[in-house]
Amino acid sequence: MNNRRLIGEYPIIGIRPVIDARRGMLDVRGSLEEQTMNMAKAAAELLRNNIKYVNGQAVKVVISDTTIGRVAEAAACEAQFKREGVDITLTVTPCWCYGTETMDMNPMTIKGVWGLNATERPGAVYLAAVLAAHAQKGLPAFGIYGKDVQDADESGIPEDVKEKLLRFSRAAVAVATMKGKSYLQIGSISMGIAGSIINTDFFEEYLGMRVESVDEVEIIRRIEEGIYDKEEFQKALEWRKKYCKEGFDKNPKEVQKSRKEKDEDWEFVIKTTCIIRDLMEGQTNLPKGQEEILGHNAIAGGFQGQRQWTDYYPNTDFAEAIMNSSFDWNGAREPYVLATENDTLNAVSMLFGKLLTNRAQLFADVRTYWSPGAVAKATDGYQLEGKALEAGGFIHLINSGSACLDASGAVKLENGESVIKEWWNITEKDQIACLEATTWNPADLGYFRGSGYSSRFLTKSQMPCTMIRLNLVKGIGPVMQIAEGWTIALPDEVSDKLWKRTDYTWPCTWFAPRTTDKGAFKTAYDVMNNWGANHAAISYGHIGGDIITLCSMLRIPVCMHNVPEEEIFRPAVWNSYGMDKEAADYRACKAYGPMYK
Numbered sequence: 001m002n003n004r005r006l007i008g009e010y011p012i013i014g015i016r017p018v019i020d021a022r023r024g025m026l027d028v029r030g031s032l033e034e035q036t037m038n039m040a041k042a043a044a045e046l047l048r049n050n051i052k053y054v055n056g057q058a059v060k061v062v063i064s065d066t067t068i069g070r071v072a073e074a075a076a077c078e079a080q081f082k083r084e085g086v087d088i089t090l091t092v093t094p095c096w097c098y099g100t101e102t103m104d105m106n107p108m109t110i111k112g113v114w115g116l117n118a119t120e121r122p123g124a125v126y127l128a129a130v131l132a133a134h135a136q137k138g139l140p141a142f143g144i145y146g147k148d149v150q151d152a153d154e155s156g157i158p159e160d161v162k163e164k165l166l167r168f169s170r171a172a173v174a175v176a177t178m179k180g181k182s183y184l185q186i187g188s189i190s191m192g193i194a195g196s197i198i199n200t201d202f203f204e205e206y207l208g209m210r211v212e213s214v215d216e217v218e219i220i221r222r223i224e225e226g227i228y229d230k231e232e233f234q235k236a237l238e239w240r241k242k243y244c245k246e247g248f249d250k251n252p253k254e255v256q257k258s259r260k261e262k263d264e265d266w267e268f269v270i271k272t273t274c275i276i277r278d279l280m281e282g283q284t285n286l287p288k289g290q291e292e293i294l295g296h297n298a299i300a301g302g303f304q305g306q307r308q309w310t311d312y313y314p315n316t317d318f319a320e321a322i323m324n325s326s327f328d329w330n331g332a333r334e335p336y337v338l339a340t341e342n343d344t345l346n347a348v349s350m351l352f353g354k355l356l357t358n359r360a361q362l363f364a365d366v367r368t369y370w371s372p373g374a375v376a377k378a379t380d381g382y383q384l385e386g387k388a389l390e391a392g393g394f395i396h397l398i399n400s401g402s403a404c405l406d407a408s409g410a411v412k413l414e415n416g417e418s419v420i421k422e423w424w425n426i427t428e429k430d431q432i433a434c435l436e437a438t439t440w441n442p443a444d445l446g447y448f449r450g451s452g453y454s455s456r457f458l459t460k461s462q463m464p465c466t467m468i469r470l471n472l473v474k475g476i477g478p479v480m481q482i483a484e485g486w487t488i489a490l491p492d493e494v495s496d497k498l499w500k501r502t503d504y505t506w507p508c509t510w511f512a513p514r515t516t517d518k519g520a521f522k523t524a525y526d527v528m529n530n531w532g533a534n535h536a537a538i539s540y541g542h543i544g545g546d547i548i549t550l551c552s553m554l555r556i557p558v559c560m561h562n563v564p565e566e567e568i569f570r571p572a573v574w575n576s577y578g579m580d581k582e583a584a585d586y587r588a589c590k591a592y593g594p595m596y597k
């Protein structure tokens with residue numbers, strides 16, 4: 001089994017308890033030491049208990065050795081945090097302190113400040129003062145201030161403060177996890193899809209990542225020279241025979257592959273899967289391997305899922321589907337991020353979703369808008385209901401390959417509702433359910449002359465989800481689109497009729513956005529008509545607020561979203577760019593520019 005994962009530390013959060021330094025006969029500082037340090041301890045406990053890295057471990061949180069009252073202690077804390085590898089700081093206080101003397105001045109940390117809303121000592125006044133200092137010094141920081149005044153002896157953290165502390169920390173950990181990791185592109189531009197044109201400046205300057213590129217011939221070389229984990233290959237082959245059942249072959253009889261050829265294809269696609277994984281993260285069990293033992297340290301990647309390779313070799317839909325899922329032949333494991341058609345921007349969208357949720361992601365074409373009338377016409381009068389009716393129709397999400405099997409909705413909560421779980425909660429039963437909901441149909445030989453297999457499932461249940469896409473726009477740079485909504489369940493016969501109109505052997509999901517009475521969210525049609533590219537990444541849950549916070553940390557403006565205003569949480573200084581939140585976002589992102597430039 002592969003025991004290599006990403007090289008590089010996971011980000012550490014450092015908590016900075018700041019305090020009024022005045023001593024003298026009444027010893028102001030002394031009277032506040034315990035309360036201040038207790039705030040830091042409470043925040044640390046909240047984060048440790050609720051935030052996990054993508055590898056399933058609890059986030060590491062350290063606290064300054066002392067409270068910080070003057071600049072010498074701020075400097076000592078900075079030195080301590082440097083030793084401990086802190087990327088994210090959370091400053092907390094119940095009282096007035098001296099803003100510029102105690103603030104985090106490190107230009108590279110991601111910063112939050114929590115000022116206690118208790119009026120005995122003016123923590124909120126410090127919060128406002130130090131956020132003004134952050135604004136004046138060009139060091140954006142998130143401000144956290146609870147709505148209700150807390151009594152001085154109250155130790156708990158109010159729910160609204162918890163929500164902001166957790167949103168800030170989830171997004172900050174996601175941002176800092178990407179730093180220093182690689183994106184691996186295998187192959188090149190697929191079918192003229194602009195997202196396949198890898199923009200190294202974007203990865204380097206906005207995400208702090210590096211771009212690695214490998215020609216597809218590397219996979220052929222490793223197959224032919226036997227440079228892959230043979231034990232792993234055999235284990236995967238047996239697992240496939242047992243759990244990944246073949247579906248119907250839609251190809252005309254006269255061109256269908258023979259049984260022998262189909263079995264050879266299975267061996268080929270499984271070797272390809274093992275090698276793509278080795279390319280991403282390395283592989284210690286490569287007896288014939290030398291430099292191949294080292295991977296590209298890739299936290300995300302893409303394969304040129306159509307044309308050239310697929311005109312000649314079996315496609316990589318099996319690799320893409322299995323690697324994006326929460327499990328494989330070794331059981332539940334952290335899902336990878338592997339985009340098909342080499343869509344680097346959809347891969348980044350999947351990466352954002354995965355890092356914020358620790359759940360597998362769905363890659364899809366934003367393929368077709370179905371209006372209520374069009375559905376009725378195509379299905380002898382079926383009338384939409386529920387979320388699809390509310391949205392004025394729905395969108396067909398379907399692409400070969402990179403759809404995690406978790407998106408089948410086969411995994412159920414206790415109450416019977418479908419869910420995509422954090423990968424460490426996936427049980428053996430969940431894995432079997434997803435595999436039983438999926439067939440592996442011989443590839444469409446029109447699109448994939450080289451054959452192979454495509455995963456096929458229908459998302460049969462309603463799940464809350466968030467559809468996003470990061471786009472690159474000349475003159476602006478990266479922008480983000482967000483549509484919260486639901487997968488929807490249609491009667492099987494209705495699904496069948498609509499699905500058969502297109503690629504009936506690919507994974508099929510129907511999506512209804514949450515609509516408003518405005519612009520791009522009037523109806524599902526408007527969402528599709530305003531979508532900026534052919535692809536989207538879909539994450540379980542309504543995570544648009546987290547995406548917005550993450551994008552503000554990366555200085556990526558959000559051009560379209562249906563997130564309730566109260567969930568929008570950006571650095572405090574964004575307010576200084578005007579009352580219109582969208583315009584302010586654009587202005588601020590432009591003013592501060594990418595984090596790593």
Ligand SMILES: C[C@H](O)[C@@H](O)[C@@H](O)C(=O)CO
Nearest residue numbers: 306341365399400447534
């Ligand atoms: C028709 C093409 O081959 C499909 O793959 C197309 O639906 C795409 O996925 C383009 O993104």
Ligand SMILES: [Mn+2]
Nearest residue numbers: 341364365399
């Ligand atoms: Mn596509």
